[in-house]
Amino acid sequence: MSKKGILLVNLGTPDSPSVPDVKKYLDQFLMDERVIDIPKLNRTLLVKGIIVPFRSPKTAKLYREIWDKETGSPLLYYSELQAGMLQDKLGDDYQVELAMRYQNPSVESALAKLKAALVESIQVIPLFPQYASASTGSVMQLVMELVSKWPTVPPISFVNSFHDNELMIKVFAENARKHQVESFDHVLFSFHGLPERQLLKCDHTGSYCLKNADCCQTFNDTNKFCYSAQGHDTAKLIAKELGLAKENYTVCFQSRLGKEPWVQPYTTDVLKKLAAEGKKRLLVFSPAFVADCLETLYEITVEYHEEFRALGGEHVQLVESLNDNPLFIDALAGMVK
Numbered sequence: 001m002s003k004k005g006i007l008l009v010n011l012g013t014p015d016s017p018s019v020p021d022v023k024k025y026l027d028q029f030l031m032d033e034r035v036i037d038i039p040k041l042n043r044t045l046l047v048k049g050i051i052v053p054f055r056s057p058k059t060a061k062l063y064r065e066i067w068d069k070e071t072g073s074p075l076l077y078y079s080e081l082q083a084g085m086l087q088d089k090l091g092d093d094y095q096v097e098l099a100m101r102y103q104n105p106s107v108e109s110a111l112a113k114l115k116a117a118l119v120e121s122i123q124v125i126p127l128f129p130q131y132a133s134a135s136t137g138s139v140m141q142l143v144m145e146l147v148s149k150w151p152t153v154p155p156i157s158f159v160n161s162f163h164d165n166e167l168m169i170k171v172f173a174e175n176a177r178k179h180q181v182e183s184f185d186h187v188l189f190s191f192h193g194l195p196e197r198q199l200l201k202c203d204h205t206g207s208y209c210l211k212n213a214d215c216c217q218t219f220n221d222t223n224k225f226c227y228s229a230q231g232h233d234t235a236k237l238i239a240k241e242l243g244l245a246k247e248n249y250t251v252c253f254q255s256r257l258g259k260e261p262w263v264q265p266y267t268t269d270v271l272k273k274l275a276a277e278g279k280k281r282l283l284v285f286s287p288a289f290v291a292d293c294l295e296t297l298y299e300i301t302v303e304y305h306e307e308f309r310a311l312g313g314e315h316v317q318l319v320e321s322l323n324d325n326p327l328f329i330d331a332l333a334g335m336v337k
């Protein structure tokens, strides 16, 4: 009997923390028309002429800080564990493959394995809880481009987002409890940032998102594909699970690239505000990711910690990501049709 194919796709990571490998990774990532969504000539000049040559040595240094001698990139390591655990959970009726949108294992190679196994259908689960054109949308586009060229196109389906998945919310809350939430002065939900332009593009009405200060803070039928609205909802659900009052947490956005406005408030501005208010200890969730990666293990754990201390704060504590938590694997299994 033929199997059902499951394709898990995360963002991607360089093959090694060397400058040439980081260059290759950033080049492929930032040349994606959904990531730097400007005309191709401008994108090429910006990415190949400025960002890749100047950013790669700096980014390679950061990757060296988080690279494990035995297991390599944390993002790839946890993604492989997740795929293996999901395969074990689903059993022989399924074939689970892992791919990275950028670099390796490539989406093309993972799809080729499913094709060779003559799977009867493919379900794609982009490993991003909140939908963004630059992440989920990009995975969907690439998979559709590749599969559309096959002589037999199998039944194919996509998970669009899972920002409110109950088991996922429980795992984030469970991971936070390990740090005694009540011992912190304030809690941050720091999401990966996104250019405001990309948020506006995903506003189907063309007249809702960013039209007033709190338009994305409530999740509703009009903004259900909005990355910011989904993020606020994820934060609200985790806060509810922990019994956190509204005044004790803040949703913010990190990792801005370039000079254009990105979704706000920026995490660095929130750190400044909280330090000025005399807050000393912060607990920080990063619920845009399902696995620890450069953005959590370096940007939050090292950079924001140091930044906050320099401002008079004492400690920034990261809440571990979903990683290899069996409940998260149950969550993934629950998404499988």
Ligand SMILES: C=CC1=C(C)c2cc3[nH]c(cc4nc(cc5[nH]c(cc1n2)c(C)c5CCC(=O)O)C(CCC(=O)O)=C4C)c(C)c3C=C
Binding pocket: 011, 012, 013, 014, 026, 034, 035, 036, 055, 059, 073, 075, 128, 132, 134, 135, 192, 193, 194, 195, 198, 255, 257, 288, 289, 292, 293, 294, 295
């Ligand atoms: C939530 C998922 C992600 C979205 C949406 C996203 C958008 C986005 N990212 C950049 C630029 C960079 N991101 C980088 C690292 C990075 N980004 C994500 C996820 C999302 N990005 C992850 C999981 C990681 C870490 C990967 C790892 O190996 O651990 C980087 C590289 C690091 C650096 O040089 O700072 C860049 C660059 C843009 C421009 C963008 C949306 C337009």
Ligand SMILES: [Fe+2]
Binding pocket: 192, 255
């Ligand atoms: Fe990113």
Ligand SMILES: [Fe+2]
Binding pocket: 199, 208, 209, 210, 215, 216, 223, 226, 227, 228, 229
């Ligand atoms: Fe919005």
